[in-house]
Amino acid sequence: MIDNFRIALDPGHGGKDPGAIGPGGTKEKDVVLAISHLVASRLIEKGYTAYMTRMNDDFVKLEDRAAFANAKSVDLFVSIHANASKNPFGNGTETYYYPNSVNGKKLATKIHNNLIKLDLKDRGVKTANFAVLRLTKMPAALVETGFISHYTEEKQLNSEKFRHKVADAIMNGILDYIRGE
Numbered sequence: 805m806i807d808n809f810r811i812a813l814d815p816g817h818g819g820k821d822p823g824a825i826g827p828g829g830t831k832e833k834d835v836v837l838a839i840s841h842l843v844a845s846r847l848i849e850k851g852y853t854a855y856m857t858r859m860n861d862d863f864v865k866l867e868d869r870a871a872f873a874n875a876k877s878v879d880l881f882v883s884i885h886a887n888a889s890k891n892p893f894g895n896g897t898e899t900y901y902y903p904n905s906v907n908g909k910k911l912a913t914k915i916h917n918n919l920i921k922l923d924l925k926d927r928g929v930k931t932a933n934f935a936v937l938r939l940t941k942m943p944a945a946l947v948e949t950g951f952i953s954h955y956t957e958e959k960q961l962n963s964e965k966f967r968h969k970v971a972d973a974i975m976n977g978i979l980d981y982i983r984g985e
């Protein structure tokens with residue numbers, strides 16, 4: 805049943821781990837927490853069950869994030885991050901799944917296809933051996949929304965309006981996956 809879908813959202817980093825830090829001082833952990841809250845509230849509004857691996861600025865180990873999703877037996881796991889590069893011009897969005905996970909690839913692709921509609925450079929859907937993707941037992945994707953190390957994208961990621969657009973895109977990707985579109 806579509807309506808019984810349960811989703812775990814995983815805001816990257818947190819607590820003592822700030823994640824990437826932008827040229828203007830923006831911390832990845834704060835941006836991805838805010839976006840994850842927006843995605844969760846949208847999903848709940850639509851009648852789905854959504855969990856978050858952290859609700860606040862807490863440090864959570866990678867294996868504990870996966871264990872949480874596995875213990876809740878959620879149907880989907882979506883980890884939300886912002887990217888960083890030593891090259892200040894590195895920009896765009898990319899989405900990851902665990903190698904050979906057919907449904908992981910499908911989920912990553914659906915989310916990615918919605919994110920690139922936001923005029924973000926398309927860096928593609930890729931495989932990675934990330935712990936949260938490897939250790940979760942359900943279809944899982946990891947989204948790198950944009951580059952916090954990029955002057956313009958850092959500003960975008962700080963804007964409430966853009967965060968809402970990113971949250972809409974991630975939610976629409978999840979819905980596309982659930983509905984098999």
Ligand code: ZN
Nearest residue numbers: 816823885886
């Ligand atoms: Zn990250």
